[in-house]
Amino acid sequence: MEAESKRTKLSIVVYLLLTFALSSIFYVLVIRRSSGGQSLGLLILGLMWCPGVSGIATRLIFQGNLRGHGFLWGKTKYQFASYWIPLAYASAVYLPIWFAGYAHLTTQLFPPLNRLFGNVHGEPAIVLINFIFLATLGVFSSCISALGEELGWRGFLVPQLAKIVPFNRVALISGVIWALWHYPIILFSTAYRGAGPLWYTVACFTIMVVSMSFLFAWMRLKSGSVWTGMLLHASHNLFIQAFFDPQTRHARVSDLWTTEFGAGLAIVSIIVALIVANKSGELPSPEGSVASAA
Numbered sequence: 001m002e003a004e005s006k007r008t009k010l011s012i013v014v015y016l017l018l019t020f021a022l023s024s025i026f027y028v029l030v031i032r033r034s035s036g037g038q039s040l041g042l043l044i045l046g047l048m049w050c051p052g053v054s055g056i057a058t059r060l061i062f063q064g065n066l067r068g069h070g071f072l073w074g075k076t077k078y079q080f081a082s083y084w085i086p087l088a089y090a091s092a093v094y095l096p097i098w099f100a101g102y103a104h105l106t107t108q109l110f111p112p113l114n115r116l117f118g119n120v121h122g123e124p125a126i127v128l129i130n131f132i133f134l135a136t137l138g139v140f141s142s143c144i145s146a147l148g149e150e151l152g153w154r155g156f157l158v159p160q161l162a163k164i165v166p167f168n169r170v171a172l173i174s175g176v177i178w179a180l181w182h183y184p185i186i187l188f189s190t191a192y193r194g195a196g197p198l199w200y201t202v203a204c205f206t207i208m209v210v211s212m213s214f215l216f217a218w219m220r221l222k223s224g225s226v227w228t229g230m231l232l233h234a235s236h237n238l239f240i241q242a243f244f245d246p247q248t249r250h251a252r253v254s255d256l257w258t259t260e261f262g263a264g265l266a267i268v269s270i271i272v273a274l275i276v277a278n279k280s281g282e283l284p285s286p287e288g289s290v291a292s293a294a
Contacts, residue, residue, distance in 0.1 A: 008163050011062045015156055016177065018054035023047060027184040034189035044191070048145045051152025051181070059156055069155045070226030078223035082231035083139070085215070087239050089272060093264035094244040097254050104249035106130065127247070134243050139234055142242075146233035153178055154220040154229035159286060162221055167280040168214075170221075171273070175213030179206045194261025195250070201261040208260060211269035212236075214276040221283050240265075 026047035030040055059066055073079070097103075105127050153174060161170040185192045186202060194201035219228035240260065248258050257264045 005164055007062065008160055011058055012157065012160050014061065015054055015058040015152070015160075018058060019051050019152060019181070022054055023050040023181065023184075026050065027188075030185060030191060031189045034191040040191050045145050045148070047185075049148030051157075052148040052150065052155065053152075055152035055156030068159055069151070070159070070220065070224060072225055073227060074223035074225030078219055078225065078228050079231055082219055082228040083235050086232060086236040087135075089265070089268045090236070090239045090244055093262075093268055094248060094258060097248065097257055097264070100253075102249045102251060102254040103247060105247050131243060134238055138242065139231075139238055142234035142238040143230055146237060147230045150226055150229035150233055154216055155226040158217045158220050162217075162286040167217070167221070167283055168277055171214040171217040171277075172210065174217060175210035178213060179209040182209070194259055195255035196261065200256070204263055204266040205261050207266040208269045211266070211273035214273040218276045218279065218283065221286065224284075 026043055030043050030047060033040055033043065056066065056069070059069060105124075157174050157177070158170060161173055165173070182192070182205065183202070186205065187198070194204070196204075216229050216232055219232060220226065245259055248254055256262055259265075
């Protein structure tokens, strides 16, 4: 048992070294190009796949196969919940600020929809059509980037941590690592940062990511499926970054409350973490675990 625990810890160390070594290449490229105002799309996609590539490589190195990575679908109810939960907590943050007068609803359809719905006029109809497009077809493109991270964080790191520490520490440790992984882009580039002071941006983002890791880890361990992480991550990015943020009017109050760098998501994420932490007793014991689930 002790030998297996040491091997698990070593695999985690190797995984982190591979992840940050591979990511450092993209950190440098993103930081350089962001200062020149160049497009970062493919570089960000490459960066997001570093944790996943490292996770798969590490499992193959230590295990020789991908068993335990969570590729089975699991119960659909967990996948469905992973899709709608981010929409629910994002709505709880953004709708009050919209009703307070900080909505800036779009009057233009997304480019792919112009040919089909070019004759539609009026904010409510356009917002609804754009939302339906994002909530259906848009989620697929979001899954491509989200899967890259999730094959690492929830495909490898969370299950390995669950073998050696209780759930709350699994969520906390994986969340801190997940947050730290974003720091170089937040601190040294202009590509990913909030409108508030840098300390505020980092604090709110860190609280949000660490707290939300409780939900991501719980879903992964409860369902046994990495696809829950992909859907949670994709839905979170899609609805917040592509739907709510662009339609929120910039002002001091709204900027400090909304986005992934505002207080709103940080507060809601803490509430979500507290709810999930109280449900840790419902989790099955991970295969090869030397720690309790609670």
